[in-house]
Amino acid sequence: MNKKSFSILVSVVLAFSLLLSACSGGSGGANNNASPAPSDEGGAKTEETAKPEESAKPAEITIMLPLNTAETPPDTIKNEIEKLTNTKLTYQFFPADTYEEKLNASFATGSLPDVTYLKNQATFIQMKEAIRDGQFWEIGPYLSEFPNLAKLKEEILNNTKVDGKLYSLYIGRPLARQGMIYRKDWADKLGLGAPANVGELYAMIEKFTTEDPDGNGQDDTVGLADRNDLIYGAFKTVAAWFGTPNNWGEADGRLQPEFTFPEYVETMDFIKKVRDAKAMNVDFAATSKTDQVNLFTSGKAGVYIGSMQDVNSLVKDLVKNVQDAVVDTHSMVAGPDGQLATWSIPGYNNVVLFPKSAVKDEAELKGILAFFDKMMTPEVANMMYWGKEGVHYTIQDGKAKAGEDQELTEREVKGFKDSVIGEPETNGMLEGFHDLPARIHAEQLVLENEKIAVPDPTAPLDSATFTEKGTELQEIIKDATYKYMYGSIDKAGFDKAVEDWKKRGGDKIIEEFNAAYKK
Amino acid sequence: MQQTVVRHRVRAPKPRTSELKKRLWRNRWLYAMVLPGILFFVIFKYVPMFGLAIAFQDYKPFKGVGGSEWVGFDHFERLFTEPDFLMILVNTLLLFGMNLLFFFPVPIILALMLNEVRLSFFKRTFQTLVYLPHFMSWVIIVSISFVMLTSDGGIVNELLVYFGFEKINFLLSPEWFRPMYILQVIWREAGWGTIIYLAAIASVDPQLYEAARMDGAGRLRQVWHITLPAIRSVIVILLILKIGDVLELGFEHVYLLLNSMNREVAEIIDTYVYTAGLRQGQFSYSTAIGFFKSFIGLLLVMLANKLAKKMGEEGVY
Numbered sequence: 001m002n003k004k005s006f007s008i009l010v011s012v013v014l015a016f017s018l019l020l021s022a023c024s025g026g027s028g029g030a031n032n033n034a035s036p037a038p039s040d041e042g043g044a045k046t047e048e049t050a051k052p053e054e055s056a057k058p059a060e061i062t063i064m065l066p067l068n069t070a071e072t073p074p075d076t077i078k079n080e081i082e083k084l085t086n087t088k089l090t091y092q093f094f095p096a097d098t099y100e101e102k103l104n105a106s107f108a109t110g111s112l113p114d115v116t117y118l119k120n121q122a123t124f125i126q127m128k129e130a131i132r133d134g135q136f137w138e139i140g141p142y143l144s145e146f147p148n149l150a151k152l153k154e155e156i157l158n159n160t161k162v163d164g165k166l167y168s169l170y171i172g173r174p175l176a177r178q179g180m181i182y183r184k185d186w187a188d189k190l191g192l193g194a195p196a197n198v199g200e201l202y203a204m205i206e207k208f209t210t211e212d213p214d215g216n217g218q219d220d221t222v223g224l225a226d227r228n229d230l231i232y233g234a235f236k237t238v239a240a241w242f243g244t245p246n247n248w249g250e251a252d253g254r255l256q257p258e259f260t261f262p263e264y265v266e267t268m269d270f271i272k273k274v275r276d277a278k279a280m281n282v283d284f285a286a287t288s289k290t291d292q293v294n295l296f297t298s299g300k301a302g303v304y305i306g307s308m309q310d311v312n313s314l315v316k317d318l319v320k321n322v323q324d325a326v327v328d329t330h331s332m333v334a335g336p337d338g339q340l341a342t343w344s345i346p347g348y349n350n351v352v353l354f355p356k357s358a359v360k361d362e363a364e365l366k367g368i369l370a371f372f373d374k375m376m377t378p379e380v381a382n383m384m385y386w387g388k389e390g391v392h393y394t395i396q397d398g399k400a401k402a403g404e405d406q407e408l409t410e411r412e413v414k415g416f417k418d419s420v421i422g423e424p425e426t427n428g429m430l431e432g433f434h435d436l437p438a439r440i441h442a443e444q445l446v447l448e449n450e451k452i453a454v455p456d457p458t459a460p461l462d463s464a465t466f467t468e469k470g471t472e473l474q475e476i477i478k479d480a481t482y483k484y485m486y487g488s489i490d491k492a493g494f495d496k497a498v499e500d501w502k503k504r505g506g507d508k509i510i511e512e513f514n515a516a517y518k519k
Numbered sequence: 520m521q522q523t524v525v526r527h528r529v530r531a532p533k534p535r536t537s538e539l540k541k542r543l544w545r546n547r548w549l550y551a552m553v554l555p556g557i558l559f560f561v562i563f564k565y566v567p568m569f570g571l572a573i574a575f576q577d578y579k580p581f582k583g584v585g586g587s588e589w590v591g592f593d594h595f596e597r598l599f600t601e602p603d604f605l606m607i608l609v610n611t612l613l614l615f616g617m618n619l620l621f622f623f624p625v626p627i628i629l630a631l632m633l634n635e636v637r638l639s640f641f642k643r644t645f646q647t648l649v650y651l652p653h654f655m656s657w658v659i660i661v662s663i664s665f666v667m668l669t670s671d672g673g674i675v676n677e678l679l680v681y682f683g684f685e686k687i688n689f690l691l692s693p694e695w696f697r698p699m700y701i702l703q704v705i706w707r708e709a710g711w712g713t714i715i716y717l718a719a720i721a722s723v724d725p726q727l728y729e730a731a732r733m734d735g736a737g738r739l740r741q742v743w744h745i746t747l748p749a750i751r752s753v754i755v756i757l758l759i760l761k762i763g764d765v766l767e768l769g770f771e772h773v774y775l776l777l778n779s780m781n782r783e784v785a786e787i788i789d790t791y792v793y794t795a796g797l798r799q800g801q802f803s804y805s806t807a808i809g810f811f812k813s814f815i816g817l818l819l820v821m822l823a824n825k826l827a828k829k830m831g832e833e834g835v836y
Contacts, residue, residue, distance in 0.1 A: 104800055108580035126800045135581050222671075228778060281671045286690040286778045291665070472795040475782070482779035486691070504602065 058088045059367045062113035062358070064106070065419050066350075067093035073415035080383050081416075085374040093415055099123075112355040114368055117171075117419060121459075124160070124168075124351050125467055131162045137354040137365050140166035146369055148376035151426045156347035159459045169372055170348035172423030176449035178237040178342055179308040179331030179442070185324065186213035186302050197334040198241055198270065201303075208302035209279040214322075224280035225301035226271075227292035230478055233284075234305035239267040240343040243335040246456040248513065255457060255513050257506070259477050259498060265491065266336070272485045285482045297321060308442035315436060329442040331449055344453035346460075352421065372421060378428035384420045385429050387413035399433035463512035469505045476501045574807040580800075587803075594807035603786065611787040614700065614768050621701050623761060626712030627754065631742055633713060634720050646717075649710030660703055661775040665690065668699075691780040700776060700785075704769075715757065719750040755832040763820045788812050 072093045082089055092113060094102045099119045106112050107130070118124050130136070143149050143166070152169070160168050180201075187193070187204065190211055195201040205223030207213070214221055226234045240246065244263040248255045258264050274280050281287055281295055293310075295301040297317035304314060308329045318325050334340050352372075359365050374380050386393040386400045392409045393400045403409060424431055434440050463470075480497030483489045489497075502510070543550065569584075574594055576587040598604060629649065636642040652660070668689040670676050676686045689695045727745050736744065770789040777785045788808060796805030824834040 100798070100800075104580060104802075108802075110581075122798075129579070130581050133579070133581055283669050283671055283688070283690055285780050286665070286669075288665075295671075468799065468801065469795075471799050475794060479779040479782050486780060488780070500602070 058082065058086045059371060060088045060090070061115060061368055061371055062090040062092065063115040063117070063419075064092040064094065064103075064113045065117035065415075066096040066099040066119050067415055068096050068418060069410060069414045071411060073412050076412050077383060077387060077416050080388065081375075081380060084380050084383065085371050087371050091415075110357050112358055114354065114358045114364075116353045116355055118351055118353065120350055121346070121348075122471075125470075127353065128162050128462065128467065131167050131353070135356060136167050137356060137359060138165050138167050139169070139354065139365070139369065142366065142369055145366075146373035148373045148427070149369065151376065152422055153347065153426060159346040160348060160351055161460060162462075168351035168353050169421045171350040171352075171419065171421055172347060172426070173345060173349040174423075174446045174450075175344040175347055176342045176453040177307045177309055177446055178240070179305070179329055179445055179449070180237075180333070181296075181304040181306075181308060181311050181314055181327060181329050181438070181442075183208070183213065183302040183325060184328040184438075185326040188326075189213055189215070194328070194330040195333055197338070198238070198336060201238075201241075201333055202270065202274065205274055205279045205303055206277060209277070213302060214299060220300065222278070222280055222295070222301050224274055224303045224305070225292045225295035226280055226284040226305070227287045227289050228285055229289070230481060232306055233292070235267065235271065235481070236343060237305050238270060239264060240341050240454060241333045241335055242267045242270070243337065243339060243341055246343040246454045248456060248458045250457070254510075255517050256510065257477075257501075259481070263335070265494070268481060268484045268494075272487060275485060276487070285486065293317075299325065308445060309439070311438045311442055312434075312436055315438065327438045329438050329445060331445045332452075340452045341454050342449045342452055344450070344455055346456065350418070352419075375420065376422050376427040378430070381420050381422070381427040381429040384416040385413075393430075395430070396433045398430075400430035401433040401435075457517065458513050461513050461516040463509050463516065465505050465508040465512055470509065473501055473505055473509075476504070571806065571810055573803050574810045576803055578803040578806075580802070590803075594804050595811065597804065598808055598811060603791075606783065607786050607788055607791050610784055611768065614697065614773075614787060617697055617701055618704065618768065619761065622704050622708070623758065625705050625709045627716055627750075629709055630713040630716035630720060631746060633717060634746065635738065635742075646710070646713065650714065651710070652707045653711035655707065657707075657769065657772040657775055660707055661772070664699065664703060691778065693781045693784045696776065696781045696784045700773070703772070715753065716750060719753040720746055723749040752832055755827050755830070756835060759820060759823045759827060759835050762823045763816055 078089055078091060081087070090113075096119065100123055103112075103116075103118065103123065106116075118127060127136075140161075143152070149169070153172070156170055156172065157166055160166065160170050180195075182194075182204070186208055190207050190213055192200075192204050192207065195204050208221060208223035210219075212219065212221070224234065230236060239258070242263045244261055244267060245258050247258055249258060249261060250256070251261065271280075275282055275284070281292070281301070284292075292304070293314065296304045296314055297320075299318065299322040304310070308331065311327060311329055315325075315327050318327065331342060332340055354365060354368060359368060375384065382389070382400070386402075387409055389395065392403050392413050394403065395401070420427065420429065423429075432443075434443065476497055480489065480494050484491075484494045498506075572584055573587070575589060575591060576584070577590045577593075578584070578587045601607075633642055633646060636645070665673075667673050667675050670686050670688050670690075675689070679686060687695070689699060723746060727749075728741055731741050731745055768787055768789065770793065773785060773787055774790050774793065777790055788811075792805050792808050795801070796808065820835075824836065827834040
């Protein structure tokens with residue numbers, strides 16, 4: 001995203017909104033959010049198909065979603081879905097990197113399609129204002145009419161409600177995938193077991209650095225590889241092990257942000273200690289994920305903390321460089337007080353909304369929901385998530401084993417994969433078959449993690465100030481956290497940053513979250 | 520007296536309009552050719568300017584410009600009372616100042632030096648090589664710098680250690696951010712910038728050089744008394760244009776270099792618009808900041824233009 005494309009975007013947005021308001025101004029101005037429907041014809045057709053007996057005419061649905069691959073996928077999978085669900089689908093893929101811009105621009109010009117995928121929880125929070133304004137269909141009352149949609153998990157749906165009303169379907173993700181991936185061969189050589197607590201974790205990281213685990217006689221290894229991401233990098237996961245609450249926690253009966261808890265400071269001290277001992281990549285505040293992964297796969301670093309499901313790609317590249325490397329996953333690391341904990345996401349990573357500007361009436365909405373209802377059957381969900389059986393995957397032990405040709409799957413299926421609503425338990429999709437022991441272990445740990453997962457208490461809550469300034473304010477804390485870990489500020493300096501955060505709007509956020517929490 | 524003046528005015532337009540019409544008609548094809556250009560500016564530059572209205576509104580995309588609430592100068596107030604405002608403004612202006620001071624002369628010097636090269640093969644090859652980086656994106660340039668400068672095995676730091684110096688944390692230290700930025704700008708843009716100057720130098724009348732040589736002027740004297748004065752107006756115009764882009768410091772470039780450790784020197788208006796405005800979908804606030812930025816740009820251009828005219832140059836308007 002560069003400046004120029006931004007200014008073009010804004011100009012286009014502005015020009016269009018001017019036009020729109022000018023047009024609607026004539027019709028009384030009350031209806032200025034109305035926009036031309038993409039196709040009135042399509043609406044009429046869906047109305048027919050919405051009837052339960054399903055007339056022969058397929059429902060026409062336009063879907064906008066983020067694309068996580070370089071190329072738009074071919075129609076192979078789309079055609080299959082159309083056959084299975086009796087629909088005529090138009091997929092509008094937009095690169096995930098710039099999806100927010102696209103979303104905002106389409107929204108401003110009233111050109112959102114029938115089915116609009118957001119990008120993540122953050123974009124969902126931004127949309128809340130528009131949702132409250134009545135720009136999207138409330139779908140809660142209709143869910144019970146659809147047997148498969150009714151299976152969606154209640155607690156996750158609750159996390160996605162706005163003022164107690166449901167407007168969206170969710171794309172499910174395991175609650176807690178975080179843990180560590182480490183070099184088992186190094187640990188065995190140095191006589192170390194999987195670290196049971198943070199003390200042992202430090203010992204492992206240190207010994208991986210100083211005791212020449214790769215046995216080449218050179219001082220060329222580091223314990224930990226981290227990157228410039230406090231959440232999906234090592235920091236948040238380690239913080240959870242130390243007992244830090246997940247974003248917000250309760251202290252003296254009130255919700256407080258995580259960085260006001262002593263455990264947060266202990267975590268910073270931990271990373272600082274590791275960095276001071278040069279037992280990690282000391283430039284981690286400027287290291288990208290690619291560079292972090294390279295440190296691990298080149299056999300230079302021994303511990304990677306983040307999503308345990310990254311293990312497949314890590315091992316794939318690692319064995320190219322170090323043929324006899326053995327890797328394992330681990331997540332049960334107790335804090336100083338002996339307690340196990342991990343942080344969890346609210347159970348979804350994205351949601352789907354149905355704009356009123358495109359979906360004209362209830363009948364059309366029901367037609368679309370019927371499509372999603374069918375998406376939650378094993379045939380459709382598997383088709384979208386795994387691809388065609390025999391081409392993109394095979395079934396082994398009742399699980400889906402990804403095909404040999406990963407590039408083909410990446411090209412043809414990946415685009416649809418991230419849009420399947422629900423999770424295997426609810427949509428009957430096949431679980432993945434893994435033959436890599438570390439990955440099998442990781443899948444077990446993900447289930448174990450759920451038992452000790454700490455949820456974010458603010459996930460279903462709202463704060464206007466947070467929506468407006470949250471990201472900007474978070475930068476203050478992010479900077480202070482890095483500076484503390486790099487030793488350029490001390491505890492007093494960090495406290496000052498927290499005060500600064502509070503003064504510039506943080507106090508209001510605390511107030512607003514607590515007010516919502518009490519309700 | 521007054522009467523005559525008035526009568527004069529009333530009478531005058533008539534022949535003038537028909538004259539104008541005649542002239543328009545006579546040059547109709549020329550005007551027709553200008554039309555697309557004018558339309559371009561009207562549609563893409565002037566019409567969107569009305570959108571600046573949202574800087575004074577609490578703009579909601581779904582309500583449109585017509586339906587959003589007017590809030591006066593609220594967004595500007597928020598900007599000016601932001602504790603980081605001064606820091607961001609100073610960073611932006613400093614970076615711009617350094618850009619002008621250290622980067623702007625480089626293409627001129629390079630062009631003068633290239634002009635002295637007599638071996639045409641060498642000259643052309645060299646020219647191509649130095650402007651090639653212009654076609655690389657900032658992502659690539661910053662990545663290359665990262666690989667070279669990282670303190671985990673980057674070649675520059677390895678060399679420093681080899682020669683017995685301390686490692687320098689280029690990527691994370693606030694002191695090194697600005698030099699790194701300027702060097703990268705020079706690396707990428709200097710060669711490209713020479714093209715215009717070389718063209719200007721090529722148009723200098725060779726007779727002047729011959730005359731100077733007759734008078735016994737050496738190479739340096741020729742450069743000083745002939746080449747430089749000859750391209751002076753080009754330099755001034757490019758300088759004014761450059762100042763107009765005062766705050767176009769390259770969002771992408773700075774954003775890629777920005778991290779938690781150097782934010783106090785690296786946060787500029789563009790990156791601030793992105794973190795505070797766009798990522799949170801705050802169009803009004805972003806627009807207000809953009810408006811403010813353009814305003815500074817306009818002021819600086821007017822100032823530079825005035826200076827140029829004082830110096831006896833033409834200026835851009």
